[in-house]
Amino acid sequence: MKTIISGIQPTGNLHLGNYLGTLAKWNEYQTEYKCFFPIVDLHAITAGFINKETFKNNIYKSLAAYLATGLDPKKSIIFQQSNIAEHCELFWILSNIAQMGKLNRMTQFKSKSPENQQHAVLGLYAYPVLMAADIILYNADLVPVGEDQIQHIELTNDIIGSFNHHYQENILKNIQPLLQNSSKRIMSLRNGENKMSKSEESDMSRINLTDSKELIHKKILKAKTDLYYNLDQDLDKRPETQNLVNIFSSLTKESEIDIQKQYRSQGLKKFKQDLAEIIIEHITPIGKAMNEYYNDKNYLDNILSNGKSKASEYAERNLNNIKNIIGMI
Ligand code: AMP
Ligand code: TRP
Secondary structure (H helix, E strand, O other), X not given: OOEEEOOEOOOOOOEHHHXXXXXXXXXXXXXXXXXXXXXXXXXXXXXXXOOHHHHHHHHHXXXXXXXXXXXXXXXXXXXXXXXXXXXXXXXXXHHOOOOHHHHOOOHHHHHHOOOOHHHOOHHHHHHHHHHHHHHHHOOOOEEOOOXXXXXXXXXXXXXXXXXHHHHOOOOOOOOEEOOOOOOOOOEOOOOOOOEOOXXXXXXXXXXXXXXXXXXXXXXXXXXXXXXXXXXXXXXXXXHHHHHHHHHHHHHHOOOHHHHHHHOOOOHHHHHXXXXXXXXXXXXXXXHHHHHHHHOOXXXXXXXXXHHHHHHHHHHHHHHHHHHHHHOOO
16 A cells, blocks of 8 residues: 655645645545645744744644545544654754755745845755655655645655665655646635735635635635636636636536636626635535534544554654664664
8 A cells, every 4th residue: 555645834724725736635545545644833833933822723723624624533644743753853864865956946945035045044944855854754655735845746756866876775765746637726816926825915815714605705706807808818818817717627627618618708707706606615614624623622632642653653663764774773
């Protein structure tokens, strides 16, 4: 059975981009693969330390989202990354393989660092190496992520290649991204050039999984579009409208061409109204379940504690294996 790992940073409300880009598929993998789903809080602190209560609550929120979208702690290993110390230990080992020249090419570092690069923290720069450690620690084969993470997967394979080459053994397995072919990157509702993200200031730029019906409706009707009346003209030059068609198609599984045909004579307003209804139908049940899980902290604590003991078994064994090859033990 192949192994899968994927995680989301607990940095606030999860949104439609997280859902369509990755979460929506995770529950389907559970029967076919051995699955590890960490809540990657060590990655979250690369964006800066925050209030203690908010930090803890963000972890609960992410866990609630994992459960509400169908992850089952009986089938998958769901845990908090910082509970397993081996992530940091392997990170350090890999830091001595990962080359700065490769890290310099990572676009996420560039886009997330402050304007004055001298103020960017080491953790943000080293972030992809910690991600490589997450993946290698569980001997994963496949990593389901959104398109924006491909660079990090390639870096992980580079590190694996260098390690294997040095020790002349095929000890670490190459990994593959598992992209969802149905949905590309979901973009901001305010600017079709930026991805939908938790960190964009305006809440109108994203659909959060916990948004109410009314709010979803308002956000979609106010979503930026353009001066064209129809959907079937020059869509490739209209990033905001293209994004809405992509969301429609990802949720309904209808092809973009069919959607364009369907709305040819109906105009953008009708399209937006229907899109809002489709999003509401998919998202509000998830939001409701998230709130229910979020309010049961005992249950959530229990899942994290079980996840910790299960994950640590694998982490300990695999790290020891690597340390053995290096000659540390
Ligand atoms: P993050 O919110 O950056 O921790 O991302 C968690 C997961 O959601 C990753 O696999 C990302 O690739 C995916 N993701 C985040 N934002 C988007 C987006 N706007 N469109 C598609 N996938 C996304
Ligand atoms: N870097 C990923 C993101 O921002 C999150 C992540 C951390 C991850 N470790 C991982 C994803 C390991 C897959 C596997 O979305």
